Amino acid sequence: MRDIHSDPIGLHRVLDDAQRLPQAADRLDTRRELWPDEVRIRVERLNLDAASYRQLERKHGGAGQVDGPAIRAEVLEIVSTRGKMQNPETGSGGMLVGTVEEVGPDSPLGLEVGDRVATLVSLTLTPLVIEDGLARWDGLGEQVPCDGYAVLFGRSIAAVLPDDLPAELSLAVMDVCGAPALTARVVEQYADPVVAVIGGAGKSGSLSLAAARAAGAKHTIGVVPHEAEAALLREAGIADEVVIADARNPIGLRDAVTAAGGPADVTVVCVDVPGCEGGAILATADRGTVIFFSMATSFSAAALGAEGLAADVTMLVGTGYTPGHAAYSLELLRDSDGVRRLFERRLG
Known part of the structure; x- marks a missing residue:
């Protein structure tokens, strides 16, 4: 040695x-x-x-x-x-x-x-x-x-x-298992919260919607970029409202989430494109929480954006690790036929 x-x-x-x-x-x-x-x-x-x-x-x-x-x-x-x-x-x-x-x-x-x-x-x-x-x-x-x-x-x-x-299915779930576990932890801190998930038809997004519902969300909003994703999310039945919005358009995203029952107490960002920080902040209520699970997030843009908007929100970086996250996420998949169908379709 x-x-x-x-x-x-x-x-x-x-x-x-x-x-x-x-x-x-x-x-x-x-x-x-x-x-x-x-x-x-x-x-x-x-x-x-x-x-x-x-x-x-x-x-x-x-x-x-x-x-x-x-x-x-x-x-x-x-x-x-x-x-x-x-x-x-x-x-x-x-x-x-x-x-x-x-x-x-x-x-x-x-x-x-x-x-x-x-x-x-x-x-x-x-x-x-x-x-x-x-x-x-x-x-x-x-x-x-x-x-x-x-x-x-x-x-x-x-x-x-x-x-x-x-x-292949287990691997796909475990790759994003930090997102639903942290989402559940945050949602549990609120009484009957509204939860918006940006990228709700994706892997981390669909699991986060399921986690929010299981953790006691009063109302869940899945945000997707186009009708094809919206159809998939509606078929899965894991969001109370499904809205189409460009997450890079702050005003459009805010208005779409608000019209669907927002602003959100908890906003979860699960899209892998840059420029979504401002919209996520605007879609979130005062004293709410934004969780960023995207590697494309600019944390300087998020911090400066919240300051410039005088937004009283807590912003969290999803680290990908929460104790018990793998077992929890696999159980969500087992319990939700809609989430499983989304995963299997993407593995196609």
Whole structure:
């Protein structure tokens, strides 16, 4: 074993000259050998986060045609260069599914060899090696069949996959499980609140709507950008009102939410496009809360916008982690046929 001591947050895997956290590092050490508190996973599937994949899609989507091989080549380049999957433009990564192949003797994660797991920490801080060249992925979707290995630190998080759900479905839920868990926690702090979810037909948005209803929301409003999404959300039956609005248009969003029963006591932003800060603030009542779950959020725009609007709102950054978030989100999926249909349609 190497003489450098391991650190539960993975500092010993950082290869930069300056000391940085693994997520901020330019390069990570991806060697197979484990420190005593680490776990190695045989990877079978990556789930790129939505913001990262959309950026790659735009970059390699000239003339209306998405260049899947170019996206695949860029993902391979990122991973081989950095030792992790971290989109240099968005700073985001995703998560993975795989099987535990070795557990260090001091690992605190409670995993055993053979466990099929999903990691609940970002690929942006997870040492990762791809060994099959992503030969089974066409580059045209967020879920990436993959053969390789990844390393979890002592303070990483992983969940054993349930037996009653397909792995692809579990992975899609766990990728966004922080959003519904925090939404429920915030909604529970209000008496009979109105809750608006921007991007309500998406993965995190649909789960957040279900969570809001389960946590006691009096009225839920799902905001979507166009009629096709609205039809999907109405069919799912998880929002009391469905409205079509451009989240980048502050006045239009405010008016749409207000007409649908707002302003909202809790507004949850689950869209991966920039420029939604002002509208979310305007759609929220005084003493209300805005939760930002978008990697495209500009937090300076949100803070300065709230100040400039004299908006008395609390603004939270969705970190992606709330204790028990994976189990809670999977249970929401099991309990809501509408949410499950939305997920299965998107996995299509």
